[in-house]
Amino acid sequence: MPKTQYYTATTIDGYIADPDNSLEWLFAVDEGREDESGANPFATFFAGVGAFVMGATTYEWILDHDSLLTEPQKWQGYYGDVPAWVFTHRDLPPIPGADITFVRGDVRPVHEAMTEAAAGKNVWVTGGGELAGAFADAGLLDELILGVAPATLGAGAPLLPRRLMPSRLSLTSVEQRGQFAYLTYTLAPPTT
Numbered sequence: 001m002p003k004t005q006y007y008t009a010t011t012i013d014g015y016i017a018d019p020d021n022s023l024e025w026l027f028a029v030d031e032g033r034e035d036e037s038g039a040n041p042f043a044t045f046f047a048g049v050g051a052f053v054m055g056a057t058t059y060e061w062i063l064d065h066d067s068l069l070t071e072p073q074k075w076q077g078y079y080g081d082v083p084a085w086v087f088t089h090r091d092l093p094p095i096p097g098a099d100i101t102f103v104r105g106d107v108r109p110v111h112e113a114m115t116e117a118a119a120g121k122n123v124w125v126t127g128g129g130e131l132a133g134a135f136a137d138a139g140l141l142d143e144l145i146l147g148v149a150p151a152t153l154g155a156g157a158p159l160l161p162r163r164l165m166p167s168r169l170s171l172t173s174v175e176q177r178g179q180f181a182y183l184t185y186t187l188a189p190p191t192t
Contacts, residue, residue: 003142004111004123006132007045008159009180010146015156016127021057023065029149029179041177045145049082050118053110055131056088057157063095072096083117085110087131107134133162139189144169148181167191 009026010016017023054062066074075098083099086092087110094100103110114123125132125141135141146159164187173184 002050002115002118002120002122004115004125004135004140005143005145006125006127006135006141006160007145008127008132008147009149010159011149011151011153011156013152013154014159015153016129016159017057017061017157018153019156021061021157023061025151025153026149029151041182046079046082046124048122049124050121051083051085051114052079052124052126053085053087053114053131054126055128056086056090056092058127059086059088059092063093068095068098069093072098083114085114107131107138107140111135111138111140129158129160133160136160136162136164136187137190141187144183144185144187146183146185147177148183150179 008016009023011025018025063069068075072095075095079098081099083101085101085103087104087107088102089104092102094102101113111123125135132141144160168188168190169185170188171183171185173182175182
C-alpha cells in the first residue's frame with residue numbers, strides 16, 4: 001500500500017535548515033551516498049515516489065541554489081516527470097518545463113490530488129517541517145525517514161515543530177550510511 005513519507009536530513013539538534021533557511025550545512029557532511037551494495041539509497045527511495053510536495057521556503061532555496069530558472073533542465077535531472085506541489089502564500093516563479101502546481105490552504109484536498117497523481121506509488125513530503133506537521137496533524141503522514149547528520153546548528157528551521165508522543169511513533173529501522181544515522185518511524189494518526 002502506498003505511503004506518505006517525510007524523508008529529510010536533520011542535524012543532531014533537530015534542524016533541517018539554518019537560520020537563513022540554507023542547507024549548506026548538509027553538503028559539508030559525508031552523505032553516505034551509497035549503501036553496502038553500492039546502490040544510491042535516495043535514488044532507490046525516489047523510484048517509489050509518484051508525487052511530492054514542498055513548502056515555499058524549500059522551493060525558493062532549491063530554485064536559487066541550483067539556478068533552476070536559468071538551468072531548468074536540472075529539475076528534470078533530479079525529479080524527472082514526477083509531479084510536484086508547492087504550498088505557498090505568495091507568487092513564485094515556475095520552473096520552465098517542470099510539472100509543478102502551486103497551492104495553499106488545507107493539505108487534505110492536495111493530498112488527495114497527489115495520491116491520485118502518484119498512481120499507486122508513494123507521496124514524498126520533502127519539507128519543511130511545518131508542512132510535514134500539517135500532514136501529521138491531518139493524519140496523512142505515514143512514515144518519517146530521518147537522515148541524522150553529525151552537525152548541530154543551535155537554531156534554524158525545526159525538523160517537525162509538533163508534539164508527537166511515543167504512542168504515535170514506532171521505530172521500524174535504524175541504519176548507518178557514511179556519517180548519517182537513518183531512523184525510520186511509522187506514524188499513527190492522531191486520536192480524536
